[in-house]
Amino acid sequence: MKKATFYHAGCPVCVTAEQQFASALNPKEFRVEVVHLGQQKQRLSEAERAGVKSVPALVIDQQVFHINFGAALNDLK
Amino acid sequence: MKKATFYHAGCPVCVTAEQQFASALNPKEFRVEVVHLGQQKQRLSEAERAGVKSVPALVIDQQVFHINFGAALNDLK
Numbered sequence: 323m324k325k326a327t328f329y330h331a332g333c334p335v336c337v338t339a340e341q342q343f344a345s346a347l348n349p350k351e352f353r354v355e356v357v358h359l360g361q362q363k364q365r366l367s368e369a370e371r372a373g374v375k376s377v378p379a380l381v382i383d384q385q386v387f388h389i390n391f392g393a394a395l396n397d398l399k
Numbered sequence: 400m401k402k403a404t405f406y407h408a409g410c411p412v413c414v415t416a417e418q419q420f421a422s423a424l425n426p427k428e429f430r431v432e433v434v435h436l437g438q439q440k441q442r443l444s445e446a447e448r449a450g451v452k453s454v455p456a457l458v459i460d461q462q463v464f465h466i467n468f469g470a471a472l473n474d475l476k
Binding site for chain 2: 326338339342343346347348349351352380382383385386387388389390
């Protein structure tokens, strides 16, 4: 089971991406964790270390995919 | 069965996204079509109408998700 982490900040772009996207991943292959960085600021540094520059972003196997553009990580600090 | 279309142009960013991403979608829920816009230029207008501005991009149910940034559509014409 691979891990996929979806970082978002509750913005409209994020919510659309989460609903259509994170939920579209193969449940047999991925365990998906959804992290709201606006509410869980203690996880910002973890997201930065993973290479996340903006949200929404999906990290699959240490590979970062930035989806559209919702909010810059710096704006959430 | 919903349809998901993954537009790409063969660039390294695109290939990574395709391998890790398009293949990660739930096969029971989505029929995924992969379109190489560099080789299938006749489908550029279709991609533009769907709202695609750059590749790689994934269109799910008429919603466009631009992933990272590989190449602008205008550069493929």
